Amino acid sequence: MPDILIVEDEPSIADNITYALSTEGYNAHWRASGGEGLAVLEAGGIDLVILDVGLPDINGFDLAKEIRKRFEVPLIFVTARNSEIDRVVGLEIGGDDYVVKPFSPRELTARVRAVLRRTAGRTVPAQPAASLPGCPFVVDEARYIISFQGSPLELSRYEYRLLRVLVLNQGRVYSREQLMEKVWDEPDMSLERTVDTHIKTLRQKLRAFSPGEEWIVTHRGVGYSLKDPS
Known part of the structure; x- marks a missing residue:
């Protein structure tokens, strides 16, 4: 038990x-x-x-x-x-x-x-820190931390999950509905504008390290993606 x-x-x-x-x-x-x-x-x-x-x-x-x-x-x-x-x-x-x-x-x-x-099944085996070539983000799943430009970000649980999806799938565009399904425990009970609220707070936290640069891209009428530095 x-x-x-x-x-x-x-x-x-x-x-x-x-x-x-x-x-x-x-x-x-x-x-x-x-x-x-x-x-x-x-x-x-x-x-x-x-x-x-x-x-x-x-x-x-x-x-x-x-x-x-x-x-x-x-x-x-x-x-x-x-x-x-x-x-x-x-x-x-x-x-x-x-x-x-x-x-x-x-x-x-x-x-x-x-x-x-x-x-049930949410806990996954710890994985080594991961990032994509040229990406300033590093996802440390063992410690539940995402670092940006070498500095760990202060993230809530859903901010961490949301940013993790975008970082590990850099350049891919996700709709709000897809992000709800991947990130939230009960997507059917949450509102899609919750995604917008968390994206807004993530952008504010990233601007503190990189003023004037938007790493999360809005695709109007579609959804969001992480900017591809290439």
């Missing part, structure tokens, strides 16, 4: 989650701080992370960013923050689900099953 890491500093909540997961047959591993959680992930074997936002040593959103840089593992936030902006931030930085406290342990286990089912 899958191994679930619970990063939660409140023992009573962690106990309830651990019990609920155990009764469903999952192997639950509880850690009370972000640093301890990262140590477990580094040891390997974790199939999903349940992450509290209010941790004693690090903000859960910041920890999620670090996890996304280094690991390809599904992640569910559990938090008392129920504002729309917190939900959006949590999902944008790489959360697969967002559960607000107080919650039913049965509901949480159902969400765990749904996320594991949805993300």
Whole structure:
């Protein structure tokens, strides 16, 4: 059965989650701080992370960013923050689900099953860093990082996936629908303008390193491609 890491500093909540997961047959591993959680992930074997936002040593959103840089593992936030902006931030930085406290342990286990089912097969064996001749981008799949002109980019999960597709298929034009299918976990539930929003943020990040040069090309009425330097 899958191994679930619970990063939660409140023992009573962690106990309830651990019990609920155990009764469903999952192997639950509880850690009370972000640093301890990262140590477990580094040891390997974790199939999903349940992450509290209010941790004693690090903000859960910041920890999620670090996890996304280094690991390809599904992640569910559990938090008392129920504002729309917190939900959006949590999902944008790489959360697969967002559960607000107080919650039913049965509901949480159902969400765990749904996320594991949805993300099954998403994790791939680590590959060496890859790029194409003359391309200033380097994709390091083992570390979940894309570098531009020698500098690692600060990317959200979907920004990473989107740019990876364009970099490794340099010059090829993808429609928004094709990018949705390749990048998003639930393309049918997402809007195509989401692609435009992520392209916009990617362009802003690339301009910080290369002002005045557009690496992502818009093909009107068709979609996007990465500029071919040749």
